[in-house]
Amino acid sequence: MNRRNFMGKAALATMAATLGTKLVNGHLMPKGYVPLALQDPDPFSLFNKDSQMVVLNDRPWNMEAQAHLLDDKVTPNPYIFIRNNGLVPENVDASGWTLTIDGESVVQEKTYTLAELKRNFKWHTYQLTLECGGNGRAEFNPPAKGNQWTVGAVYCAQWTGVRLRDVLEDAGIKEDAVYIGYHAADEHLSRDPNKPPISRGAPMAKALQDETLLAFEMNGAPIPLVHGYPLRLVAGGWPASVSGKWITGISVRNKVHDGAKMTGDAYRVPCTPVAPGEKVLDKDMCIIESMPVKSLITHPKSGATLKAKDTFEMRGHAWAGELEVAQVDYSLDFGASWKSCQLSAPANRLAWQHFSATVRLPEKGYYEIWARATDSQGKAQPMLVPGWNPKGYLNNACHRIAVKRV
Ligand SMILES: Nc1nc2c(c(=O)[nH]1)N[C@H]1C(S)=C(S)[C@@H](COP(=O)(O)O)O[C@H]1N2
Ligand SMILES: [Mo]
Numbered sequence: 001m002n003r004r005n006f007m008g009k010a011a012l013a014t015m016a017a018t019l020g021t022k023l024v025n026g027h028l029m030p031k032g033y034v035p036l037a038l039q040d041p042d043p044f045s046l047f048n049k050d051s052q053m054v055v056l057n058d059r060p061w062n063m064e065a066q067a068h069l070l071d072d073k074v075t076p077n078p079y080i081f082i083r084n085n086g087l088v089p090e091n092v093d094a095s096g097w098t099l100t101i102d103g104e105s106v107v108q109e110k111t112y113t114l115a116e117l118k119r120n121f122k123w124h125t126y127q128l129t130l131e132c133g134g135n136g137r138a139e140f141n142p143p144a145k146g147n148q149w150t151v152g153a154v155y156c157a158q159w160t161g162v163r164l165r166d167v168l169e170d171a172g173i174k175e176d177a178v179y180i181g182y183h184a185a186d187e188h189l190s191r192d193p194n195k196p197p198i199s200r201g202a203p204m205a206k207a208l209q210d211e212t213l214l215a216f217e218m219n220g221a222p223i224p225l226v227h228g229y230p231l232r233l234v235a236g237g238w239p240a241s242v243s244g245k246w247i248t249g250i251s252v253r254n255k256v257h258d259g260a261k262m263t264g265d266a267y268r269v270p271c272t273p274v275a276p277g278e279k280v281l282d283k284d285m286c287i288i289e290s291m292p293v294k295s296l297i298t299h300p301k302s303g304a305t306l307k308a309k310d311t312f313e314m315r316g317h318a319w320a321g322e323l324e325v326a327q328v329d330y331s332l333d334f335g336a337s338w339k340s341c342q343l344s345a346p347a348n349r350l351a352w353q354h355f356s357a358t359v360r361l362p363e364k365g366y367y368e369i370w371a372r373a374t375d376s377q378g379k380a381q382p383m384l385v386p387g388w389n390p391k392g393y394l395n396n397a398c399h400r401i402a403v404k405r406v
Helices: 008-019 114-120 165-172
Strands: 054-058 063-064 098-102 111-112 123-131 153-162 179-184 201-203 213-218 233-236 247-253 268-270 286-289 294-299 311-319 324-330 353-359 364-376 399-405
Touching: 098 114, 111 114, 111 165, 114 213, 114 399, 123 213, 153 165, 153 233, 153 311, 165 213, 165 247, 233 247, 286 364, 294 364, 294 399, 311 324, 324 353, 353 364
Parallel strands: 098 247
Antiparallel strands: 054 063, 098 111, 123 153, 153 213, 179 201, 179 247, 213 233, 268 286, 294 311, 311 353, 324 364, 364 399
């Protein structure tokens, strides 16, 4: 090899200075090589996530929790899943951040600085459940393309911000308004500035709910960058794709918003059930609104070995979109019989609820614990994967864990 193929002296000196120690054998490093210690931080430290989080994709970053990581009543940041359609904005400047309200159905187009939003409107705080429409996708057959979420694309954080309604009313809403759509600062993977990675929205009724916020805090602190700093739309109980991160604008539309990922099969399911694998025409696809009833066992951890002869606490959370959860049951016999769990009231509308039960495993051996929630309209989770759809949305099958008593 020729000397020119190795790292130069000046580059080596800079690296050694950054490392704070001698770079032993550095003169043998190929030119252009970046030592591991100087490469980008791993996604766990980059995003402040627990190392047990599971990375599903690195371009864009997508990461999910495991059930046992979601045991907290209000989910702390290290366990919050990440779903990005594009690139996380860089060099975000909160002091220069603005939000523009426009669209066919706004009375007066208006731009607010973040400081004005904070100063001029009343703050509200809610715990809101956000679940990706594709949570559970991994179980569909034939498989659906996209991130293969298992159970961990859901969380309930506490959000603080101003009501979208208050801001929209300040700008003025025309009578023909039917929908809002958000615009955000993230870039398309292609870096084409004319291609927003995602621009979704919701009907006016959802936009005007008390709990629909333009949030600037999550869990009592500024929103972490990857979750939408400095300003995020949050609409609990609907597919989390409605909760736009890094938002710079809201359009008040006189028709259903037609931004990126509003059309085709994105966040849509067949209006009436179809056979697995069937092709569905665009006109037969309906936009997902309120998410279906679902639950998650967060303790014990699946795979746990339980030594106690007596009893242990089994617990988790249940949620039902716009509805409340009325009941959670568990089964130790593959759904043949069910016992009821204790169930808490939600901290506020659209927050998940907590269930628990004192469980006794009658003898040594392998068990599965299945949990099944029922919503306030009497609809229960299916035991098996429900209605197949082209993109693998809305899998609300019962969560199951395996435990062994020894
Ligand atoms: N601007 C923007 N907002 C976005 C997304 C995105 O890619 N860009 N992803 C959406 C989707 S599909 C989901 S599931 C949630 C994920 O929120 P989280 O990363 O806080 O878990 O954000 C939504 N908001
Ligand atoms: Mo999503």
